[in-house]
Amino acid sequence: MTNNSIRIPSGQMQDVLHKLFLKHGFSEVKARILAKVHTESTLDGVNSHGINRVPLFIEYVEKGVVKVDAEAELSETFGNIERWDGHLGPGIINALKCTNRAVELAKLLGMGMVALRNTNHWMRGGTYGWLAADAACISIIFTNTKANMPPWGGKDSRIGNNPFIVSIPREEGHHVVLDMAMSQFAFGKIHDYKLRGEKLPYPGGWDEHNELSDDPEKILANERGLPIGYWKGSALSMILDMLVTLLSAGDSTRTIAAKEFETGISQVYLCIYPEIFSDRNLQEKLLDEIVEYTHDVEPMHPGDKTYYPGERAWHNRARNLKEGIPVNKEVWQRVIKLAEA
């Protein structure tokens, strides 16, 4: 919470967004789903890919980049792998459909995969990890994006930050959900540091002299982000782009980067159904052991705390459900205006 934020009850946010999406041509059902997903991402504390992104999403809808009525369709089947075509429909609707389908395939066969091409930005990747985990599945899900980081050794941005999600179901919804982009810092986060007049805690991109920098202003001027682990994240980003492109027969970051807007992206949804391994209690025990071991560790510096992936989202959700969701005042005003326009 900063001075510039207010707390909005989640029910109110969902109602405003529902109205907004209806106004912009979405069906009753889809408007409701989109409102729910954007609200849930914000509830979990991921405002950057929840409420904050709504104006940009609406801009894409108005420009026809996102096709309001289009929906992903099965195009080909190969064993336990399916290829779907997103027909440039809304990324959230397509991603939910493909996650649910990968869950279905996993429950039939132990493991299933859906590769999706021609889709749009899915907002928060973690949404689909939580969904798969709620359906008792392990998931490995990833996407390509426009180019926003230089490949290691190169000068121009030619690789995407390609979010990578892994989720594992746990009892009472305390799932483990990793949702990480290949960039050390999201550009949204770098922008926040700039607004606060602070440096990044670690280098996060390249300045105009081709030097690594922790100065948000210099990094934003060039839009050349730093991959996690330098050459390692660069390589991982490349190979994720190769996987989504090959498996979906869709567009790669190269093709996406050549478009005016980030659209027609490619994604993979892989689900595994661990309950076919039968002993749910053993699974919980093994998982609890790892969570405790990594969690209950002496802090490196006083006040440090170690979290398991997804733990903070879950804490935020509980708190924000009770107290309302912290939202930037200007962002909320823009959303209200869009809903009333």
Next chain:
Amino acid sequence: MTNNSIRIPSGQMQDVLHKLFLKHGFSEVKARILAKVHTESTLDGVNSHGINRVPLFIEYVEKGVVKVDAEAELSETFGNIERWDGHLGPGIINALKCTNRAVELAKLLGMGMVALRNTNHWMRGGTYGWLAADAACISIIFTNTKANMPPWGGKDSRIGNNPFIVSIPREEGHHVVLDMAMSQFAFGKIHDYKLRGEKLPYPGGWDEHNELSDDPEKILANERGLPIGYWKGSALSMILDMLVTLLSAGDSTRTIAAKEFETGISQVYLCIYPEIFSDRNLQEKLLDEIVEYTHDVEPMHPGDKTYYPGERAWHNRARNLKEGIPVNKEVWQRVIKLAEA
């Protein structure tokens, strides 16, 4: 090549290693396979997980940590997922078997997975990525390890560097093979910097004051490595440990860390057979586009060069096949002694 290395023809290395493994109780067939894999890793320039690790492997064999005659066996089948028990056999033999089995499952069903428990160190993880790619499969393969990095925010090493391999087949064996551990630098590499009296190019671990350090001596004194991307690699390491443990019903890093030696580790081998998507030419075209785009980029600094994952291994192989494999003289003397002992 440094002053302290000599070039050994690959045939000679393989013969010496074959003799060495026979001397230490391996069957004719297994000694031949182990000699081949160690030689190939060294040919590709990964001495740390090829020839340099042979003395440690033999020590583990002599101590009975690695069971010479044990071999992985199928324990359970669930749809397109199989669980195997490694019976503490040699990691290379078990890993080859499980990779080949995952390839078979993928060719039957499009995609297949083998989860292996109770195995030993597989030496170079990339070996199994190259093998799957040679068999025309995409692979995603990963392992847990002993604890050698603190989880983000914590003081003690409680997560492993958990190597993660992804491979994609290309024509003429120019496969894309990513082989990366979750640590920014391998401890072997940090040791090399120490021997040369150099600092690391980037921070690689924690010093005795719990500060990030680029001083190899200080990092080695504590054995607390830095995960790639700080909190991100820490989270990825945790979740990879969870996946291998759950899927194989095997030991986690916690349990492995409590043992006297690193043994009884858990691994996952996932293969996808892209030729069932039928159009091999399209696959090659899509892949070539990404390789060219990320590869043929203006360098960040004069002399910089961008590689695709696996490219340097392939260059090293071609050169070392011709000129002999560069090996540290003392390491080679130790190996010769072990073969003659």
